[in-house]
Amino acid sequence: MTSRGLEALPYRHVLTLPTEPSAVRLARETAEQALVEWGIGVRHPAVDPALLILAELVTNSVRHAAVLSPTVTVIYAAGPDCLAFAVHDRHPYQPALYATDTVTGAGGLAIVRELVLALGGTAVVRADADGGGKSIWITLPL
Secondary structure (H helix, E strand, C coil): CCHHHHHHCCEEEEEEEECCCHHHHHHHHHHHHHHHHCCCCCCCCCHHHHHHHHHHHHHHHHHHCCCCCCEEEEEEEEECCEEEEEEEECCCCCCCCCCCCCCCCCCHHHHHHHHHHHCCCEEEEEECCCCCCEEEEEEEEC
């Protein structure tokens, strides 16, 4: 799904936070609140894995991008059959989400990859137009 596709989803929320450890909790709590407001039950089978994926991606921004990116932005979106979100920071490094090398695919991104694939979703890394940052876009079926 493209960013234009995310914008077409009927529900959307954007949250920008300082790139510090508290961002992980705040991003997750905001996701839970948005899902409830949008009528997506927190007991839906895709919600817990989605929240874990979100937490891993925000954690990666906090751990690895804070030196160049004072903020991290999360875009939340949903529709009747889809939950999507993007985590954006201003660090130029673009991780390989589907790396087969155990070194580059280890840790949190391996968890993200496995959960996305298990749920039948998609994960894409997109560079900012100026190459100075990136967004990781996750789309999960509901």
